[in-house]
Amino acid sequence: MIKCHQKFENLEEELTDLKDVLKNSLQKEVLEIKQLSKESQKFQDVSKEFPQLRDAEYVIYSAFMCKDFHESESFIFIDAKGKTVCTLTGRDLDLYEMIKKCENLKESEDYS
Numbered sequence: 001m002i003k004c005h006q007k008f009e010n011l012e013e014e015l016t017d018l019k020d021v022l023k024n025s026l027q028k029e030v031l032e033i034k035q036l037s038k039e040s041q042k043f044q045d046v047s048k049e050f051p052q053l054r055d056a057e058y059v060i061y062s063a064f065m066c067k068d069f070h071e072s073e074s075f076i077f078i079d080a081k082g083k084t085v086c087t088l089t090g091r092d093l094d095l096y097e098m099i100k101k102c103e104n105l106k107e108s109e110d111y112s
Helices: 020-027 041-049 051-055 067-072
Strands: 031-036 058-062 074-078 084-089
Touching: 020 031, 041 051, 051 084
Parallel strands: none
Antiparallel strands: 031 058, 058 074, 074 084
């Protein structure tokens, strides 16, 4: 019997409003999640153009998107409980210098 490993031990508890398809994709590393670095100058500048980002705490995006297709990439911004705040694309922005590792999500010890 194959045991199903989950990447994060506490994803369900931390992001209670996150859609199941996003939870499953994060646990299987199809999608990546990062915390927004709201103190960064880049975030401050981008949130002036997209004010809804101020309500977001995290961004979810493809872990496997080739840089050549960056403009086609979708970024799902969620609040502290996992509710979708907005969705933007690579045409709207890039995430460099405005994201960091999620401080509150704990990776499972047996995950590999």
